[in-house]
Amino acid sequence: MRLVYFSYTSTWLSRPDVSTTTKWLAPIVWEDTFDLTVIDNIYKPQNITVATTFFALGKYVRFLKEVLESAEQHFMVGYRVHYYVFTDLPDEVPTVTLGEGRQLTVKKTASSNRWQEISLRRMEMIEKLIEDEVINKADYIFSLDVDSKFYAHWGAESLGDLVGTLHAWLYGTSREQFTYERRPESQAFIPLDEGDYYYGGAVIGGRPDKVLKLVKTCRMNLDVDRANKIEAVWQEESHLNKYFLYNKPTKLLSPEYLWDDRKGKPSFMKVVRFSQVEKNYAEIRPNP
Ligand SMILES: CC(=O)N[C@H]1[C@@H](OP(=O)(O)OP(=O)(O)OC[C@H]2O[C@@H](n3ccc(=O)[nH]c3=O)[C@H](O)[C@@H]2O)O[C@H](CO)[C@H](O)[C@@H]1O
Numbered sequence: 154m155r156l157v158y159f160s161y162t163s164t165w166l167s168r169p170d171v172s173t174t175t176k177w178l179a180p181i182v183w184e185d186t187f188d189l190t191v192i193d194n195i196y197k198p199q200n201i202t203v204a205t206t207f208f209a210l211g212k213y214v215r216f217l218k219e220v221l222e223s224a225e226q227h228f229m230v231g232y233r234v235h236y237y238v239f240t241d242l243p244d245e246v247p248t249v250t251l252g253e254g255r256q257l258t259v260k261k262t263a264s265s266n267r268w269q270e271i272s273l274r275r276m277e278m279i280e281k282l283i284e285d286e287v288i289n290k291a292d293y294i295f296s297l298d299v300d301s302k303f304y305a306h307w308g309a310e311s312l313g314d315l316v317g318t319l320h321a322w323l324y325g326t327s328r329e330q331f332t333y334e335r336r337p338e339s340q341a342f343i344p345l346d347e348g349d350y351y352y353g354g355a356v357i358g359g360r361p362d363k364v365l366k367l368v369k370t371c372r373m374n375l376d377v378d379r380a381n382k383i384e385a386v387w388q389e390e391s392h393l394n395k396y397f398l399y400n401k402p403t404k405l406l407s408p409e410y411l412w413d414d415r416k417g418k419p420s421f422m423k424v425v426r427f428s429q430v431e432k433n434y435a436e437i438r439p440n441p
C-alpha cells in the first residue's frame with residue numbers, strides 16, 4: 154500500500170543511485186526525479202520569459218552557432234526565451250533561426266587580453282543587464298558558458314529562486330578536494346572543513362532579483378580582491394562557491410546540466426543535457 158501511494162505522489166524512489174535533495178532540502182534535479190507534465194502545467198500558464206546570457210568575446214564567438222542552434226532544439230522549448238549575446242564582434246554573431254516567442258539581443262562589449270578577466274567580468278555585466286532590463290522584462294535568468302552544446306531536454310524543471318549546478322569534474326569527490334580558493338587573503342576563501350558542493354561557474358540561474366544579489370556580491374568581492382592584488386584560483390567561480398556557501402541555492406542542477414564532452418559517462422548519467430565542448434585552449438584563449 155505504502156509503495157503504491159509513493160509512486161502516485163513522489164518520484165524519489167526512482168533514483169536510489171544518487172542523492173536527490175541537499176541537507177537544506179533543496180531538490181537536486183536528475184533524470185527520473187520529475188514529472189515534466191506536472192511541471193509544465195505549473196509554468197506554462199504563467200507565460201514566463203527566461204533571459205539567457207552568453208558571452209562570446211574574441212575567438213569564443215565561434216561557439217555561438219552551435220550553442221544557439223542546439224538551444225533552439227532543447228532549451229526551454231515552448232517558453233519565451235530572450236538571449237543576450239555579449240560580444241566585441243557583433244558582425245560575427247551568426248544568424249540563427251529562432252522559434253516563436255524567442256528573441257536575441259546583441260550587446261557590444263569591450264574584450265580583454267586575459268581570459269580570466271573576460272570570464273570574471275561577466276558578473277558585473279550581468280549585474281548591469283539585470284538592473285537595466287531583465288528585472289522588468291524576465292521572470293528567470295540563466296548565465297551559461299558559450300563553449301557548450303545542448304544535447305537533450307532542458308526545461309522548466311530547472312527553474313527556481315536561486316539555482317546552482319554541480320560541476321562535472323568535482324561531482325562525487327570529497328570536500329577537501331574541491332578547488333575552492335584556499336588563501337584567506339581572498340574574499341573567496343573557504344576553509345578545508347567547510348563547503349557543501351563544488352558548483353560550476355558555467356551555469357547560474359534563478360529569479361532576476363536573487364541572481365542580481367549574487368552577481369553584485371561576487372562583483373564587489375572581486376573588486377576587493379583586485380584592490381588587494383589577489384585573483385581567486387577559479388576567478389568568479391571561486392566567488393560563486395563562496396556565495397553559495399552562505400546563501401544556499403534553492404535548487405541544484407545535477408551534472409546532467411553541466412557535463413563535459415571530454416568526460417566518460419558513468420552509469421548515474423542517464424542523460425547529458427548540456428556539455429562543455431572540446432576546445433584547444435592555446436589556440437582559442439588570448440593568453441595561457
Ligand atoms: C564548466 C565550468 O564551470 N567552467 C568554468 C571554468 O572554466 P572554463 O574552462 O569553462 O572557462 P572558459 O574558457 O569557458 O571561460 C568562461 C566563459 O568566458 C567567456 N570567454 C572566455 C574567454 C574568452 O577569450 N572569451 C570568452 O568569451 C565565454 O563565455 C566562456 O564560456 O572556470 C571559469 C572561471 O575561471 C568559469 O567560471 C567557467 O564557467
Ligand SMILES: [Mn+2]
Binds near residue numbers: 298299300355429
Ligand atoms: Mn567553458
